[in-house]
Amino acid sequence: MSGLNDRPAGSGPRRGNGFSHQIQAATGKVKKLLGQATNNRRLEGEGRRDQARGNLKRAADKLRDAFKR
Numbered sequence: 505m506s507g508l509n510d511r512p513a514g515s516g517p518r519r520g521n522g523f524s525h526q527i528q529a530a531t532g533k534v535k536k537l538l539g540q541a542t543n544n545r546r547l548e549g550e551g552r553r554d555q556a557r558g559n560l561k562r563a564a565d566k567l568r569d570a571f572k573r
Contacts, residue, residue, distance in 0.1 A: 522565050529558030 532555030539548025 522562060525558045525561040525565065527558070529555050529562065532556070532558055 532551045535551025
């Protein structure tokens with residue numbers, strides 16, 4: 505008898521990561537805009553970095569999914 509709970513926690517396709525990457529990119533954009541508005545270069549740079557990381561992770565997930573098929 506096989507069910508969803510029979511698999512080890514780390515096995516199978518990863519799900520839900522794309523959404524967290526979208527959140528990271530959106531959070532980065534907000535930080536970037538807030539940094540620009542307040543003339544805070546550190547916050548602006550942190551936002552750019554977070555936004556780029558989220559976008560790169562989303563692109564990597566899309567590429568990984570394309571090769572799985």
